[in-house]
Amino acid sequence: LVQLVESGGGSVQAGGSLRLSCAASGFTFNTYSMGWFRQAPGKEREGIALIHASGETDYSDSVRGRFTISRDNAKSVVYLQMSNLKPEDTAMYYCAADLAPLEILNMWTLTNYLGRGTQVNVSS
Numbered sequence: 001l002v003q004l005v006e007s008g009g010g011s012v013q014a015g016g017s018l019r020l021s022c023a024a025s026g027f028t029f030n031t032y033s034m035g036w037f038r039q040a041p042g043k044e045r046e047g048i049a050l051i052h053a054s055g056e057t058d059y060s061d062s063v064r065g066r067f068t069i070s071r072d073n074a075k076s077v078v079y080l081q082m083s084n085l086k087p088e089d090t091a092m093y094y095c096a097a098d099l100a101p102l103e104i105l106n107m108w109t110l111t112n113y114l115g116r117g118t119q120v121n122v123s124s
Contacts, residue, residue: 002026002113004095009118012085016122020080022095022115029076033102036069036080038091038120046091047104049080058104063089085122092117 008020022034035050048060049069057069068081078095096102098111108114 002097004097004113004115006093006095006115006118009093009120011121011123014086014122014124016085017081017083018085018120020082020093020118020120022078022080024076024078024095024097027097027099027113029071030073032097032099034069034071034078035096035102035104035107036078036093037096037108038089038093040088040091043091045108047107050102050104050107051078052101060104082120085120087122087124090120090122092119 003025005023006020008018012018031053033052037045037047039045048063049067051057051069051071066084071078094117095115096107096111097113102110
């Protein structure tokens with residue numbers, strides 16, 4: 001059974017940092033493409049970061065330079081280090097995984113393997 005469990009969300013002031021984690025199980029983690037997307041109330045889902053099995057990464061323009069995605073294959077965990085957070089980063093953050101390479105724009109449509117999310121609130 002594939003499971004993706006996000007953690008690390010919380011409330012932070014603008015300019016602060018958080019590190020999200022997504023613990024994976026039920027599949028061969030080091031062969032999977034992993035990604036993060038988010039959804040704010042009343043807004044569409046937004047893909048923000050992904051890391052392929054090769055280690056290659058990609059980011060949305062909205063977070064490039066502020067967020068860093070990484071993976072620990074030994075622990076089957078993907079991280080999202082978020083720095084210089086802004087109020088517009090407030091959203092539920094989700095993890096995605098797939099054996100095929102994910103894409104930033106629509107990763108949630110490419111796989112059934114999605115986590116349940118962790119909430120991030122950034123106050124001004």
